[in-house]
Amino acid sequence: MPLYALVDCNNFYASCERLFRPELKTRPVVVLSNNDGCVISRSAEAKALGIPMGAPAYQWEHVFRKQGVAVFSSNYALYGDLSNRVMRVLADMAPRVEQYSIDEAFLDLSGLAEPLALCRAIRERVGRHTGIPVSIGLARTKTLAKLAARRAKKDVSLGGVFDWTAAPDPEALLREAEAGDVWGLGRQCAKRLAARGVRSALDFVRLPADWVRKELTIVGLQTQLELKGVSCLPLAEAPAARRSVLCSRSFGQLIEERAPLCEAVCAFAARAAEKLRAEGLEAQAVQTFVFTPRHRENLPQHQGQATTTLPGPTNFTPDIVAAALRGLSEAYRHGFAYQKAGVVLLGLTPAASRQASLLDLPPEERERRRALMRVVDGVNRRHGRGTLRLALGSAPDRPWHMRQHRRSPRYTTSWDDLPRIG
DNA sequence: TCTGGGGTCCTAGGACCC
């Protein structure tokens, strides 16, 4: 019988910020999204203040001040590094690990003699080695393991680990879970289910399978089976090949003019190409998009999108930037105030297994370009992103750069930011 | 003044082919 554990870091970003600021241990902590836009992580104390996930920061400033909430801009260098440390502990202790997100991992514990004891040991060691508190759920399927971990997090008396397989009355557990809390049943789904009188996970399990298949597609049916204890989602140890690379930002202020949009798109395309090279990939197509703000109906709305196919797979920044700018001239309409733009790279293939083509540049020229990109990437790695960049005007301190006023130091990944003692 | 960014998968519909 299959057996899965889900290891979930508690309030991950907030916990990371707290690690290097022990005086915040009992204070409410929140972490804001890019652009300091909305709340994306909350400590238990912040949740207790009623600050919801996704809350726009400006609407809660008064609460932050009055309640002494410690507010941080997101610091992905820090979170990524701590995530790696957590994952290393898991890899050391569990036979098979699937990193599911920056703060979660599934473990396959099928056939182990003492899975519950192992989970407790894992929780203890992750805490001791990294300082990050985790909750662990143990169950026959991934979907049930998610629910179990949720329960482990909510009910402090469980000591951070909950074993669904040992529950005397699993139906009662499903009855207590809301349908919308089930992994795979999102907001739209929950709304449609509610209209049919489905409130709890148990209600959902009891729906006729053919109705679920028809109305919620194969994905909904899988979720239903998983809740019944039939495992449909295997552990994915090797990460799936990446299908797209995206770089997009909301601007610090709205932009109407073409020139600053070009600068932004140029910077996004260059950053996306950098990611591509870091993973040894090439792209076959470049998509550019622009959006006006979603939340302001009084402004004229426009979403533009255009995809440009490249003559052959490439990760050469100038080619990708040029394609992105061609896309922008199609996507852009004069007279709209844009709030966000982005570049997506599609049709990804490994650079190493490249198909030769008649349209290819001569080998010397291709090698010259590769060498150029190697130098640019090397300098930017050592001296900071954007040290070397195209001269299309993507200078720092532009109006489209994001706000990030409250970022913590890069304690663990930058020598200059090492914590000082005394 | 002010509401994130980065991914995946499924489905429907059209183009194209034989």
Next chain:
DNA sequence: TCTGGGGTCCTAGGACCC
């Protein structure tokens, strides 16, 4: 008079996740 059917591939849009 009468105008197939089945397969594949691609894309756009929508839903989901963290």
